[in-house]
Amino acid sequence: MSLRRLLAGALTLLAASTIAVIIPSAQASAATCAAPWSSGAVYVGGTAASYAGHNWSAKWWTQNEAPGSAQVWADQGACGGSTPPQPGSGCNYPDWVAGQNYSTGAIVRYTNGNYYQATHDNPGYDPTISTWYWSPYTCDGGNPNPPGGGGFVVSEAQFNQIFPGRNSFYTYSGLVAALSAYPGFANTGSDTVKKQEAAAFLANVSHETGGLVYIVEQNTANYPHYCDYNQPYGCPAGQAAYYGRGPIQLSWNFNYKAAGDALGIDLLNNPNLVQNDAAVAWKTGLWYWNTQNGPGTMTPHNAMVNGAGFGETIRSINGSLECNGGNPGQVQSRVNAYQQITSVLGVAPGNNLYC
Structure with a gap:
């Protein structure tokens, strides 16, 4: 109204x-x-x-x-309405269909076997993006069972061990609060895959921010370059307002627009939210990780859950700038971080570490 x-x-x-x-x-x-x-x-x-x-x-x-x-x-x-499947309910909820309209509160079974409930009306968006949230039961022979684990696969103690010199802005609570935007992240597949994906995300984040030290891009001379006036919405916050911010250094006006639209936050007009609100900053990182192919051929999320390996996450973030011999030193830095973090989480790093 x-x-x-x-x-x-x-x-x-x-x-x-x-x-x-x-x-x-x-x-x-x-x-x-x-x-x-x-x-x-x-x-x-x-x-x-x-x-x-x-x-x-x-x-x-x-x-x-x-x-x-x-x-x-x-x-x-x-509040009421449809509720997530409960033990003994028989899991009588339909399979998700891409492109089919779903109303607020609708519950579907996704291809990973988990149930998702629509947070608002949508035309069949993928349940692992922010228009849905995860319901904590899977089906096994018609009887729902809680999935293994519970909560984020990285504990606060492990997070602090991985980032001992991090900026206080990058809080563990901010990261956990952001997870609701993309419930499939580090929550798809086996416990090994979940930990590998979490490690892959944190490794790339560590590389982009110097170990979670930097909140904003350090080269201020680049700031005016990230405004594409060919976009119909322009740069309402100013030509130099769309510099790199947050754990994956979100930059360019069109990326702020796309991330804000996906997250329900007006980042085009308020880009400073990414450097002032820890949960928003983490959400933008998760937005890129879960929804953007970048210069690669798949999202980093899909690279990890579908077995393509850590190297493909590098390709999705920096593509030819680093991969195929573009900058082997940068690739090695990311791989070193990934191996160190998987060691903290007690999981094997898997195959295909390089791009």
Whole structure:
């Protein structure tokens, strides 16, 4: 609802009575889902919206800020509607079909055997991207069973061991909070594959940021180069505003636009969120890892879960600049980091380490 319509409604109420009290929409109970959150709607303090299976209450006026930010929204708890499969339910949920329209709350079985629930209406997007969230059961002979493990495969102690000199901005809690955006990350396949993927991501991140030391690109002379004015939306934050930020050094206005659209965050107009909010920074890294082929032939996520190996993640990030003899020293640096991290996680690095 637009702000103009909200004001018009208030005037109508005042005209109907000499005394009128305008009360924000009541918060829906945890048992009933409020109307789904909409990026284009305006919410005032106290209004409710459902998102990712929870009801949320706006703390103040907001628009285009997805629920999940503790600064803007208060979590009112899980809400009703469809629920994830429970033990003994028989797992009678349909297989996901690419291109088929799904409504908010729909549950499907993905090709990896896990169940996913739609966070909002979508035209058959892949469940491992941010329009879905993972439901914690798989099917085995019609009976759902919790998958092995639980939580992120890298503990906080291991994270601190891997990055002893990291910048305090790159928090473990920020990384864990970002995982909900891409639930398939480090959560697909065997426990070995999950750990290998986590190690591969952290190794590339370590290389890009000097061991999680740098938040922004250090060569400021490059900053004005990352604005492509051929894009219809231009560079509203300024020509020099789209320099590298975050764990995979997100850069260029079109990448900020694409990442923001995927994550439900306006990064085109607010690129500084990537250097000021740890969870947002990690999400942009996960966005690239899970959805972008880059100069390669597959996403880094697919490279790890489909057995192509760590070398293909390098190709997807820096392609010919490093691979096929482009810069063997940089490739070796990434491989060294990967081998060190797999050692910390207690897992073999696997094959095809180079590109």
